[in-house]
Amino acid sequence: MSDASPIPLPRAVTEERVAELADLFRLMGDATRLRIILSCLGGPASVGEIAARSGASASLVSHHLRLLRAARLVRAERRGRQIFYSPRDEHIRCVIEDMVAHVGEPREIEEVD
Amino acid sequence: MSDASPIPLPRAVTEERVAELADLFRLMGDATRLRIILSCLGGPASVGEIAARSGASASLVSHHLRLLRAARLVRAERRGRQIFYSPRDEHIRCVIEDMVAHVGEPREIEEVD
DNA sequence: TCAACATATGAACACCTGTTCAAATATGGA
């Protein structure tokens, strides 16, 4: 509306990366998918194991793993007739740890209104 | 591989916290909301400033800010007739930085299939 | 080859959510 500032966003995050970042956050923003990620965060886990740990059906887990793999959040590795999934890199763990730290922050009193 | 790496995180994430974490990630998983967060990441910004920086209407920004405030991702502070929003704590910045680092990871070759 | 297991796929459904528009509320100054 009023004054338009020339430099919109923090320089590290370009506008084209915003969509990419949002996609990744959105994928982690579903409880089932987050459980799936957590289920293989400690090391490679098969679809069956992930399904058992997360409490979701193998079919649903497979659907979600496809999205997670396409977004490069997890990697797949075949061993025999099972396929083991694991986090793509260590940053996913950091992201989760930071968010855990956030929810652990002491709750302040609302100031406005 | 099956290297026995210790399990650092999953134990800390209880089932009841999964839903809470997913809610936060889901809020950051929308491009408009992520731009809003980025717009006030550098310090308190009014709704009008955020709208100008993010390119969204004041109405839409207000709608999203309500969600972000309810989820304790941002805080609100009134100054005169404007209301300034800023990130609730520093962890949000860390989460974003980690995710930026993730997308910056070199892309490996797909192994399976 | 066959059977048994493991995972993937497609369609269909119900549900949710982001956006717009119009109107309302609130604050500060003349």
Added chain:
DNA sequence: TCCATATTTGAACAGGTGTTCATATGTTGA
């Protein structure tokens, strides 16, 4: 008071999405 600015709110629509079920694909061992 009245007016202009700033932010909020509600309703309504369009589009997206998670889930289930049934089926298909692929792998191992006999």
